Each structure stands twice: as C-alpha cells, then as structure tokens.
Amino acid sequence: METMQIAPARLCGSIRVPSSKSLAHRAVIAASLCQGKSVLRGVDLNDDVRATLAGMQALGAQAAWQEGRLAVQGLHAGERAQGDCLIDCNESGSTLRFLIPLALALWGEATTFIGRGNLGKRPLDPFFEIMRAQGLPFSHEGDPLCLKVRGPLQSGKFALRGDISSQFLTGLLFALPLLQGDSDIELTTPLQSAGYVELTLDVLRDFGIKVVPTPGGYHVPGGQHYCAGSYAVEGDYSQAAFFLVAGALGSDVAVQGLRADSHQGDRLVMDILQRMGAQFNWTGDALQCRAPQGLRGTRIDAAQCPDIIPPLAVAAALACGRTEVVNAGRLRIKECDRLSAIAHELGALGAHITEQPDSLIIDGVASLSGGRAFSHQDHRIAMMLAIAATRCDKPVLLQEPGCVSKSYGNFYEDYQKVGGVCGR
Structure with missing residues (x-):
C-alpha cells in the first residue's frame, strides 16, 4: 500500500484551482x-x-x-x-x-x-x-x-x-x-x-x-x-474549499480562478466559514480566507453542499466549541462512506468526532496530533487529510494518496507550491 508522509507546515502563496x-x-x-x-x-x-x-x-x-x-x-x-x-x-x-x-x-x-x-x-x-x-x-x-x-x-x-x-x-x-x-x-x-x-x-x-x-x-x-x-469553464469552489479552510486555520493562501458571482452550490463554503468567524478578501479573481480571532463551531446543513463537508470537518475539528453537521446521509454513498471516513480518520489524528446515522458531532480541539491515516481511496478524504496535516503536531502518514486524480490530479504539486511538505 502506497504511503505519503505529509509534514506539518503552514501554507503560503497563490494557487489556481482546477476548473469546476x-x-x-x-x-x-x-x-x-x-x-x-x-x-x-x-x-x-x-x-x-x-x-x-x-x-x-x-x-x-x-x-x-x-x-x-x-x-x-x-x-x-x-x-x-x-x-x-x-x-x-x-x-x-x-x-x-x-x-x-x-x-x-x-x-x-x-x-x-x-x-x-x-x-x-x-x-x-x-x-x-x-x-x-x-x-x-x-x-x-x-x-x-x-x-x-x-x-x-x-x-x-x-x-x-x-x-x-x-x-x-x-x-x-x-x-x-x-x-x-x-x-x-x-x-x-x-x-x-x-x-x-x-x-x-x-x-x-x-x-x-x-x-x-x-x-x-x-x-x-x-x-x-x-x-x-x-x-x-470557471474555477471549482469544491476544490478551492480545501485551501480556503487552510487559510481559516492560519495559512496564507490566495486561491485564483474563481468567480464571485458563481452559481456553484459549493460556494456555500464562504457562507459557512463566515458563520464560523472567517473573513474573505477578493483581489481580482483571487480569494483569500483568514480567521484572525479563530473559528467557532456552528451548524452545517450538508443537504445542499455534501462535497465540501470533508474540508469543513477539518475546520470544525479545530474550531472553538461544537459543530453539528446534519442531513449528511448522502455522504455514505459517495466514493466511500464519507461520514465514517471523516469520523475515523480525523479521529485517528486527534479530532473529537461522534458519528451518527446521518450527522456528525464535532467538538473542537486546539491542535491535531498526526499519525497514520487512510484515504479510503476517496479523493476528498485524501485532500482533507492533507489540509489537516497543516495543523498537526507530527507528520501524517497518508495511505493511498493517489486517488486525488479523480478530481484534482495536480493537488500535491499545488500543495507543495504553497509550502506544503509531502513525499512518498
């Protein structure tokens, strides 16, 4: 089984996400x-x-x-x-x-x-x-x-x-x-x-x-x-969500290629992160996300935006207080059972997550510990774990990282471009 080591490192720089x-x-x-x-x-x-x-x-x-x-x-x-x-x-x-x-x-x-x-x-x-x-x-x-x-x-x-x-x-x-x-x-x-x-x-x-x-x-x-x-074809908010969450957690990343007036459903990542305390700044088509006062827990309805729940789960895992992710049963029939994968893999890194039939209860912690984690051969779980690694105390050993090719083949190259440290 292929394993990639992803070391803790805050991200800094600019990337252009793939098209939607x-x-x-x-x-x-x-x-x-x-x-x-x-x-x-x-x-x-x-x-x-x-x-x-x-x-x-x-x-x-x-x-x-x-x-x-x-x-x-x-x-x-x-x-x-x-x-x-x-x-x-x-x-x-x-x-x-x-x-x-x-x-x-x-x-x-x-x-x-x-x-x-x-x-x-x-x-x-x-x-x-x-x-x-x-x-x-x-x-x-x-x-x-x-x-x-x-x-x-x-x-x-x-x-x-x-x-x-x-x-x-x-x-x-x-x-x-x-x-x-x-x-x-x-x-x-x-x-x-x-x-x-x-x-x-x-x-x-x-x-x-x-x-x-x-x-x-x-x-x-x-x-x-x-x-x-x-x-x-405009840039993809579901892929941008991973780097926007990284910004909310202390990295300094500008995400290029997005439209501010987009009808993409996953543009909801901005609304949800704002409720959690994040701030956004547009410079042309480049979007930056920061949370100077940190993030706080909130209620997230997954019915309209199931694909951005994995990165938002990382934000919730490191927010102050409790986050409830509700109406999330459809995540069980994605590339893997994403509700189970989110709870198990972020839990293995030190998050406090309770899995329920169609929801997650996430109690925030100050930092994650790191350790071994499995992508479940699901592109969004692999990218979620890479973003989580930016706030871990020790490296994340990610098993089966190559599944990102399903939606974002250059993810690790972009991750390294903005300061991420990873290697097989």
Whole structure:
C-alpha cells in the first residue's frame, strides 16, 4: 500500500484551482449535443470528466485538444444511432446519471453502463421508475455496476423526487429538449443541491436551450437544438474549499480562478466559514480566507453542499466549541462512506468526532496530533487529510494518496507550491 508522509507546515502563496468539475461535465455534454464544433476553454480532464467525455464519444461525438482547448464536434442528435453502445463511467456518478437519459433518447439499440468502486451502490431508482412507466427494458447489477438500458425515451410528464440527487434532474434536462414533444418535470419532494441545477440551467441557456421553471418543476419544450460556440469553464469552489479552510486555520493562501458571482452550490463554503468567524478578501479573481480571532463551531446543513463537508470537518475539528453537521446521509454513498471516513480518520489524528446515522458531532480541539491515516481511496478524504496535516503536531502518514486524480490530479504539486511538505 502506497504511503505519503505529509509534514506539518503552514501554507503560503497563490494557487489556481482546477476548473469546476461540475461545469466541465455539463459543458462537455452540451457541446457534444450540438450540430457543429464547440471550443471549451479551461477544461481540466480529471478522471470523472474523462469518463463523461468518453461516454459522449461512445454516443457519437468527437473531441480533440487544439492549442490547449478542447474542440468538440457534436453528434447528429436528429438521428438515432444504431448498434450496441458501451459507456464506462469509471467511478463518476455524474457521468452515470447524466448520460442514462441521453442514451435512452439518442441510441437505437442497447446501451450498457459499467463502473467500479462504489458506483454500483449509487441509487438509480428515479430512472428505473421512469423506464418502467414507459415500458423501456433494463437490467441492473450493482456490484460491480452493469446497467443495460434500451430506448426510445418518450416526451411527456415526469414525476421526479428531488431529495435523492439533483443529478437525476440534470440528466433529464439535457435529454428532454431533444425529444419531439414537450415535457413537464414535477418535483415530488423538495430539491436538494439546488445550486447544481442552477449550473445546469446556466449551461443549457449558454448553448441555446430553453427550460421554463414552473411552480412545481420545469417545462421543457421539445424539438430544440443545441447551438455550438465557445465556452469557458470557471474555477471549482469544491476544490478551492480545501485551501480556503487552510487559510481559516492560519495559512496564507490566495486561491485564483474563481468567480464571485458563481452559481456553484459549493460556494456555500464562504457562507459557512463566515458563520464560523472567517473573513474573505477578493483581489481580482483571487480569494483569500483568514480567521484572525479563530473559528467557532456552528451548524452545517450538508443537504445542499455534501462535497465540501470533508474540508469543513477539518475546520470544525479545530474550531472553538461544537459543530453539528446534519442531513449528511448522502455522504455514505459517495466514493466511500464519507461520514465514517471523516469520523475515523480525523479521529485517528486527534479530532473529537461522534458519528451518527446521518450527522456528525464535532467538538473542537486546539491542535491535531498526526499519525497514520487512510484515504479510503476517496479523493476528498485524501485532500482533507492533507489540509489537516497543516495543523498537526507530527507528520501524517497518508495511505493511498493517489486517488486525488479523480478530481484534482495536480493537488500535491499545488500543495507543495504553497509550502506544503509531502513525499512518498
């Protein structure tokens, strides 16, 4: 088992975080659905985005790098392709849930989705209910993932739960404009991670697609065409969150590449850290976070921002007082059981964390001790532990550190660039 030693060191300097993984998924899909060539700027091809790009290529799009930009030749969505199709989602839940409706809408024969890790444990029931209602055949094996579906998806009325994952809604919003008739989506429960849906609507609008919000959901006119063009992907708040937390804990890091008016749901990291006592300063597109008086505990609702709970758990572990992380059950079905991993691994470093079925109770301590910790082969747990190491008394011995390639392949290089001390 590979081990990396990360020594205690405060960070100082400036880094540019990767482009938003959430927006990159959406831009790649939208560009692939155009009848023409689009140029995407600022795309970082981490493992998850590679899976989405490969999936859209399997459906008929073409892509190539041109002068540091991703040029995408869209598929001809007016004609259903023929022959069986295989889409390897790797460990990307976004790829799986975004592309299932598109495969049903675009592909003439069977489509097989495969994946690895915990992907087969991710719920897919909302799509199964739609396929049953329309009489579409499918088969599903969960471990490892093997899902076979066959269209054609028909326009109409779709009842969809909003409290499992917004990814189901995004998948439908991409596919329904391509169908001949109009469609209506009715949300049967409150929508979680609503910020991610706003990102989807932003991208659809930028590529010429009209979606009309209704009191209970969305009206999607059919027969629309995606319009090719140029698109720039902004920096990722979910990755920036790790370095912003480091700043709140005493480091001096400027995070570049972010938009102050972003609709990314993980921009909530700023609101939460401000409630904990942090202050923010913008200089152009560079954001700095400091907490001159230290951090204090607060209540964090994970329903709208599950991906930033790992770095926020580090902030809470070193804050004064108690922090409660609630509505966090979805963290159990990520790349690993993140609730358990956060509690166990930060606890191994000296944090005081109580794990509950869908929440964490974190009582802050003055510093962490360091020691051996395991990434659980989860990119966000690995990065969480690296940030925790900045406030440890002894080095952190991180097992299986390489999983950061899923979303932030250059994380350790950037970490070292701003003074982090790590090595295998």
